[in-house]
Amino acid sequence: MLITCVASVGVGLWVFSNHFLTTDIPAAISHPMRLRVLNCILQLLITWGLIFEKLRICSMPQFVRFVHDLLPLKKHPDVVVKDLQFGTIPVKLYQPKAPASGLRPGIVFYHGGGGILGSLKTYHGICCNLCKKSDAVVLAVGYRMLPKHRFPVILTDCMVGTMHFLKSLDTYGVDPARVIVCGDSVGGSVATVLCQKFVDRSDLPKIRAQILIYSALQGMNFQSPSHQQNKNIPLLNHNLAFYCWCGYLDISPSWISTVLKGAHLPAEVWEKYRKWLSAENIPDKFKKRGYLPMSREPLNEAAYLETKITLDVVNSPLIADDEVVSRLPEACIVSCEYDILRDDSLLYKKRLEDLGVRVTWHHMEDGFHGVLTTADMSFFYFPCSSRILDAVAHFIKGL
Numbered sequence: 001m002l003i004t005c006v007a008s009v010g011v012g013l014w015v016f017s018n019h020f021l022t023t024d025i026p027a028a029i030s031h032p033m034r035l036r037v038l039n040c041i042l043q044l045l046i047t048w049g050l051i052f053e054k055l056r057i058c059s060m061p062q063f064v065r066f067v068h069d070l071l072p073l074k075k076h077p078d079v080v081v082k083d084l085q086f087g088t089i090p091v092k093l094y095q096p097k098a099p100a101s102g103l104r105p106g107i108v109f110y111h112g113g114g115g116i117l118g119s120l121k122t123y124h125g126i127c128c129n130l131c132k133k134s135d136a137v138v139l140a141v142g143y144r145m146l147p148k149h150r151f152p153v154i155l156t157d158c159m160v161g162t163m164h165f166l167k168s169l170d171t172y173g174v175d176p177a178r179v180i181v182c183g184d185s186v187g188g189s190v191a192t193v194l195c196q197k198f199v200d201r202s203d204l205p206k207i208r209a210q211i212l213i214y215s216a217l218q219g220m221n222f223q224s225p226s227h228q229q230n231k232n233i234p235l236l237n238h239n240l241a242f243y244c245w246c247g248y249l250d251i252s253p254s255w256i257s258t259v260l261k262g263a264h265l266p267a268e269v270w271e272k273y274r275k276w277l278s279a280e281n282i283p284d285k286f287k288k289r290g291y292l293p294m295s296r297e298p299l300n301e302a303a304y305l306e307t308k309i310t311l312d313v314v315n316s317p318l319i320a321d322d323e324v325v326s327r328l329p330e331a332c333i334v335s336c337e338y339d340i341l342r343d344d345s346l347l348y349k350k351r352l353e354d355l356g357v358r359v360t361w362h363h364m365e366d367g368f369h370g371v372l373t374t375a376d377m378s379f380f381y382f383p384c385s386s387r388i389l390d391a392v393a394h395f396i397k398g399l
Contacts, residue, residue, distance in 0.1 A: 106174030112185025114244030125376025188215025262296030336367030
């Protein structure tokens with residue numbers, strides 16, 4: 001018992017000390033102490049998860065998901081919630097309780113978490129609020145996650161769930177002309193990829209719009225301004241971002257330094273995609289907090305063989321062909337200033353606009369990666385999360 005107490009105190013002190021030594025909390029973020037505490041809790045769960053993983057008790061992702069799913073679900077009196085199974089895929093269906101005068105919009109929602117965090121339970125409050133605010137039917141798709149399930153399981157599970165929904169819209173009172181795909185972080189990546197894949201599907205209702213909230217849209221360039229500026233900002237810091245990237249794509253973490261130097265891809269690849277990935281495509285105002293262009297080192301052939309999977313458009317939808325991107329439905333893109341993935345949103349916004357796709361863009365000056373998940377967190381609530389939900393709901397109502 002004494003050893004357990006000492007170990008718990010020791011781990012807590014290490015996490016607390018490490019937070020203050022390595023974490024940046026921008027002055028522009030409201031409630032900075034709230035973010036410090038929230039980040040310490042997350043890092044404490046991850047640290048204990050890694051300890052249990054070393055002891056072969058369970059994996060880190062399994063431990064963190066177990067703990068965050070212990071929280072009870074809040075009831076929303078204006079929303080009817082049903083737990084369903086589409087084949088082997090678990091989903092949650094959210095419908096406004098008030099009677100509808102006609103068919104409602106349908107939102108297919110894919111949760112974030114990098115393949116290690118997040119679940120249908122943790123996004124329950126978000127989906128309830130989205131359902132109520134937009135007066136839409138929301139389908140949240142569950143998917144299998146790390147460490148047991150890697151690429152392309154998340155994508156295939158979400159595709160199966162989405163196709164099942166699209167083929168049964170009349171069952172749920174959804175207007176087939178107003179189906180929207182939506183996701184945050186890796187969920188935004190899924191929404192983007194599925195939008196691209198469904199472009200030529202004549203057997204399914206056309207996707208009306210895509211809503212991408214601080215999405216992960218490329219896995220090639222880690223030298224962008226937002227990666228340099230926000231690498232130590234919660235809730236997605238540099239280390240956690242690479243943990244998710246390596247874990248999902250089954251890439252050895254030993255290549256991280258090579259990837260950071262840009263030596264994992266050949267010069268001809270960088271040149272081919274420069275027009276879409278270059279920091280020149282990012283407005284100068286996003287470089288004012290500090291950005292140092294870096295020269296890339298010569299190719300490491302071994303690293304390339306293992307990481308070239310990132311060149312697949314299902315892992316980097318930002319580099320999809322013009323012929324595909326130009327035919328995508330209109331988009332609502334939400335970016336956050338203090339997000340390591342901020343520039344993915346800015347680059348994709350430019351790509352869409354350059355090809356004539358309509359984009360509604362909301363940039364949260366006080367936002368950080370993962371802020372949406374605080375929308376229903378009481379003490380850890382950040383006003384930015386409500387502004388994101390309001391902006392998304394307003395966009396949906398305008399379709």
